[in-house]
Amino acid sequence: MFAPSQIEVRRFFCSTYAKWRDRLPLTPMETLAAQWIEQHPEYHAELADEEQAVQAVYTVEEGRTNPFLHLSMHLSISEQHSIDQPRGVRQALDLLAARKQSLHEAQHVAMECLGTMIWESQRSGRPPDGHAYLEALRHKATQ
Known part of the structure; x- marks a missing residue:
């Protein structure tokens, strides 16, 4: 199982953004990440x-979305779908x-x-209860 550190995740997204912005070649994972970054x-x-x-710290009290968590969730859900x-x-x-x-x-x-499942x-x-996650997603898809 691949388990990058917080710093590695942040560096991955930053370097992917730089490569995407500069129109440099991307790996397959960077290509997927760049689609969500875009x-x-x-x-x-x-x-x-x-x-x-x-160095950035994202707290609920600040009301700022953590872009690295958000983009990581996009990648996770894309992988789940694939x-x-x-x-x-x-x-x-x-x-x-x-x-x-x-x-x-x-x-x-x-x-x-997904966030609810992780929090629970x-x-x-x-x-984590994958069945509960799937049922919540199915409910949202059919309501």
């Missing part, structure tokens, strides 16, 4: 300053994207479901 111009300034990005894991997530995301008429908006809804897991001390 859709979030509000993060470009933060991604442009790698050393500041490594391999249909948990089984059924591809269908639920496709249905939600059709309903929202936007893959991007569907992913943001999926992020809410941390709160309860139990492993």
Whole structure:
């Protein structure tokens, strides 16, 4: 399992942004990340300053979105969709994207479901419940 540190994740997104901005060749993972970076111009300034990005602290009290968490969730959900894991997530995301008429908006809804699953897991001390995540996503896709 690949488990990069917070600094490695931030450096990855910053270097991907720089390569994308400068139209340099990208690896397949960078290409996927760049697609999401492109859709979030509000993060470009933060991604442009790698050393500041490594030092930045994002707290709920500040009301700032952590761009690295947000982009990481986009990548995670994209991977879930591509391999249909948990089984059924591809269908639920496709249905939600059709309903929202936007893959991007569907992913943001999926992020809410994913975030809830992670929070519940941390709160309860139990492993993440993929079934509950999928059911929440299916519910959002059909409501």
